[in-house]
Amino acid sequence: MLTPAHTQSAVRAALMEDAPWGDVTARLVISDTATMTAAIRAREPGVFAGGAVLTEAFRQVDPRITVSALRADATAFAPGDVLAEVTGPARGILTAERVALNFVQRMSGIATLTSQYVAEVERVGAHARIADTRKTVPGLRVFDKYSVTAGGGSNHRFGLSDAIMVKDNHLAVLGGDITAALIELKRRAGHTTSIIVEVDRLEQIDAVRAARPTGILLDNFSISDLRAAVALIDGAMTVEASGGVTLGTVAEIASTGVDVISVGALTHSVRALDLGLDAR
Template identity: 60%
Template sequence: MLTPRLITRTVAAALDEDAPWGDLTSTALLPEDATATADLVAREDGVFSGGEVFAAAFTLTDAAVQVDVHVGDGDRFSEGDVLATVTGPARGVLTAERVGLNFTQRMSGIATLTAQYVQAVDGTGARIADTRKTTPGLRAFERHAVACGGGRNHRQSLSDAVMAKDNHLAVLQRDGRDLARALREALSHLPHTTHVVVEVDRLDQIPAVLDGGAHTVLLDNFSIDDLRAGVALIDGRAQTEASGGVDLTTVRAIASTGVDVISVGALTHSARALDLGLDVRID
């Protein structure tokens, strides 16, 4: 969850990384009493995310800087729109510029890409979800951006749910353990609120997963025909999730198979930073 405390801690670390001994250029060139007003301007259409994070970059640099964000997280905007205005000591404005832009460009890029996936499956009933393929240390920021784009968040961490993937199943198979029995034993010890997901890559694995009591069956890298067959075989006894081979050209067909959730690693690991600029007013 993206909390004010996390924003402060993470943005402060980014500012320290970018100017560990201060901003040499701004200090050398700009008078101490110089002021500036700058606009955050969209160079392309998109979905906004990271307004609070953007503002924190400036206010943590200099408390005298004022940031007015004109759009809300999740709002759509068009090329040329002014998304925020920053006013205050020029040194503080320019010192924080890159860090503020880095966060909001990255987050808005994720939100925009997510919105494209959500639009692509509109009307099918399938939900678009993120994965744990996030930038280390920035997961809460990127997951917030996914939500801004209309997507859903998968488990936050390894501590939040049981998710048995191919390598977990390989260890069980190597040790000669029956999958259904292993799942039932795990469920008998887990809190009743814990969700259990099992990933399969073949149709013949599904009966054991259902017999073991999994709540979600993750159909990984299935063909469209096999996805339909898997959904039919599961027949509402567990939630269905599809992953692998998902992009904007395939996601609609995947959604049409009847799966409940489509998890898309590309939302966070491949999103392009949106083109936003901070323009100092000169008049």
């Protein structure tokens, strides 16, 4: 998912934003012959993500900078742990510092939060997958979604082009016989395209179930209605729960028997972890 091309282009854009005419402070304060070694250190616990992006930020600023002792993505860390060591020309390290940290702080924040949701589901012995949504930073979706997988979560559709999701506004425009409309949609889409239909009340399920789409998304259902819906669908399609999911509610939602729980909060309002670069 996260290719070198994605990483290179995103880092290039970030460096252009941060230092379009170079780093005036480093150029005037630091000798061009000065070298340094620094550690990327954790100031709180978490799950690491973004090692390739961190490395690319330093490489683009100055290829002479080396990154070593790099923590593997998807691994947990504790406060004080060294996540990477950086050695080379001091000007380049100081210029790349903020961009490198911005990426790994956000990516590790997403991975960490995702791992907490996954742990809550595992705690109650449920089988539900934790999935992301399209509520990502524009232009950085591949990084956000990669970070979810580093935290043990699953990716929902990447964008509007790779799966059909018929939401409430689509149904409102369709009107009429929903079952017939969905059956016609299946015919036109072909057998290889996933079709997920969103509903917001139990009374809509029979019409959707009759068309046998790939999955059904139960939006903002109560716990009792989720249980009733799972029983009514009875394995006929994948059942997804969404809407207002929190760390305090995800375990109970998972215990209803749904297959997927999509959580917009994994990416739309995640807190960046506190990581820092300390000179040695």
